[in-house]
Amino acid sequence: MEIVTNMSTSDARIIHGTGLKVYFPIKTGKFFAKALYVHAVDDVDFSIKRGEVVGLVGESGCGKTTLGRLVLRLIEPTAGQLFFETEEDVVRKYIRLLDDIERSPARNKQDTRLKELAAIEKKHSVFKFERKEMKNYRRDTHIVFQDPNSSLDPRLLIKDIVAEPLKAHHYGSKAKIYERAVSLLAACGLEAQFVNRFPHELSGGQRQRVAIARALAMSPKLVVLDEPTSALDVSVQAQVLNLLKQLKKDFNLSFLFISHHLIVVRHMAETMLVMYAGEIVESGKTEEVFTEPLHPYTKALLSAVPIPDPKTKRERIILEGEVPNLIVPPRGCRFHPRCPSAFETCGWSPEEVRESFTSVLQSGRHPTLSNLPTVATGAEIDELTFDLKMSGNLSENDLQEIRRVIEMEISQGNRALKAVKDIEVGRSSEGSTITVKLHAFKAPKLGLVKGEHMVACHLYTAQEEKPLSTFEVQKHRA
């Protein structure tokens, strides 16, 4: 009980997730095949304050729903811990220990830090809860699903649907349970005439109200709203959003509001998280993120939102391509293949660079390269080098010319070629081999920029000295 009183201060966090990962295994059908995983949620940290609405936005398939379900422990995580109503000090200590271990990894299992970690996890983490604790947790959290047509039992009456969680948690006598169910439905805008109907007799908006009433049955502290209005029409959506706002105020609820509809999130949420390909790329106060987006993805996402006003004109950033395959996510920053401002260290793979490199050599766009021998084969040597075998020999002049052309392509906006660090040519009797070395890459981490605004992008995190590319060195010499 003490914990609860401690936590009731306004700034206290109700839930705190660290290093959450969910990998879904894929069955390939082959017995000895290498196990493949969909990296649905990858290393996500987040927290929700008491009485706060946190918006989670992103394109379909970016892991929003998975994260929402993980918060309720409807699926088990691959890694990571979730703390619910734990003292701030314990969580802080846990994070400090994690950081410490990351800096100087533990030598063996006897390390005291590991033992401490395990002790905290066992005592506080939601994923280590036993049956009884889990039942309490289930009472304190609930979810409203996207499609009210499929999340309500068609064979139960409305009042029975709302009474179900009350019965499961032994709320009281039958009369008391139904009394509460009816009052909840009334609070959600469904009068007494509705309680004895079946879900199919209601409209979409009314069904969603039933789902919300059910979620509030055991007066939870945290409710996950998984796209609560995307199946509804705009005029009904407004009714449901108003209801949610009212309920939040009345019951001092915390919401994790998952939606792909950015304007709705802006209307509802105080804090928001932007997710891309399983990672959180930006987080902060909703107004700040909307008025001053930092991550290139957030910028593009916000500029793509159609504004219902013909007078508002703004610059639109049209992204190329689509959300990447999460079985083999792009290395480094996962957004780099679509990013309009990607540069050297964003994680270009030899394969990506090889593709653009070969197309530059072969396309005939550059007349000076038209006499080059053709590319016979290409192969990846290691994660920062690749080879191109040519069908003939290259002279020193050709190499200079290739370097010049690559530099020109970069200045014309060929982003993949920015990763080229050095080009070498080896000669043999069969033909020359071009060896291309790439810049080292680093995955961006979520870093604080200002206030509470965090972003995972190399553009904003502490600028380290970038290594000069060969071209730049040559320029300096000249």
Next chain:
Amino acid sequence: MRLTQRIELKAEKHIPPGPLLRVNGLRVSFVTRTGKIQAINDVSFEMKAGETFGLVGETGCGKSQTALAVMRLTPEAGIIERGQIWLGEMNLTQNISKEFKLIQKRSGRVKLKRNKSMLDRLSEEINEIRGKDVSMIFQEPMTSLNPVYTVGRQVSETLLRHGMNLLADRIIARNAATDEKLKEIVNAASRQELSQTQLHDMLEGCGLEALEDQIWFILSRRDVGAAQKVRMISNLPHRKAKPITLTFLSRLRKSDGKIPVEYRILNKIPFLRKWLIGALEDEALEVSYELLSFVNMPNAENVLRQYPHELSGGMRQRVMIAMALATRPKLLIADEPTSALDVTVQAQILELLRELKRQFNSAILFISHDIGVISEICDRVGVMYAGNLVEVARLDQLFTEAKHPYTQGLLASIPRYGEKRELLQTIEGTVPNLIDPPKGCRFRTRCNRVFEKCSEGPPWLQLSEEHGVLCWLYGDSDKHVNE
């Protein structure tokens, strides 16, 4: 791109004096066991050539049914009870009364089976227009593409049905071309960048206009260099068809794109058919490739051989758009083309449609429930409610001076981008059941400005040339124009 430029030239020549599409008093009903659903009730609107007209409304208000009625694709249970749909000079609803009589007994119940063959014959006539002059982009790209055929085959299907002339012209022109005739163009192309008009003039000089599409496509490609382009152009005349195919093609051309009588028997026998129209099929694939490149399909050459399930949502929608463009329709109907897509992909598709609008100058009937999307792309907007068109206005008028209470409520209920409001304004209640709609104004059960007159049907009131509303609130009674 030439593909589009030629349309523009053509369109300028034959812009019809009247409106491109005229829908007049359209009424569509569905007969169900529980009663007759009046899905569309007296909808009238007009579209000019090159205009984008948006239809907006909630689920079940009849947006899609209006579009389907224009395509004459109303589902079997539905009947176009009355009304006229004119596409330019063509009456798409010529047989309406005939059909209506056929499928309706005196009691008003449908008797479909007996008159099936007659109906089929009537719908055969409409097939000539459908897909050729009007084509449609459907909402769900997954369910509207055939999963068992490759993308290439599906795109070329429309061409083989409606564009035989175009295909034949392309092959004949390639055969007529010689190295000498093309020499000038090859030289010019290797010297400088040719513009569309330059190319057009040069080709007209040597009588090879039909090669325009093909050469311009090569010139506008971005993935190959100048030297390669010149090589590709000079290769064009070397791809000759067999003499026997040529005779067939010239006969086909004379019979205006239909298989000539003497060849019909060959066309019925599978392996001979392949021999007969194989060249056309290959050509259709090539045009499909050009179309897919035009809609910015990445890796278009491979996509031709892929099946729809191998593509992502955005790419499938691009295939749909390419199919709809294949025959260069005068009117393109886009039924919620972006509702199933993510915002970033939606932005890509809207950009593509805007590009089409600019280059093709084709009219688009754009249907969406999202006012945001509508305001991005439309010139004029019609607002629908429960089967009625309640307001038609220019886009800016709709946002500044919406008249109908429903339009006002709809606009107030969306969270706005710029402003922060504690609570949103709502429209109380839900859309009425259309089996037994409210008498008079169908919105009166939810309207906040309802008064005694509303129990009679409100007349259409034209406030200005471009702004009309279906409501009793405006204007004096003598100003009303009853239709």
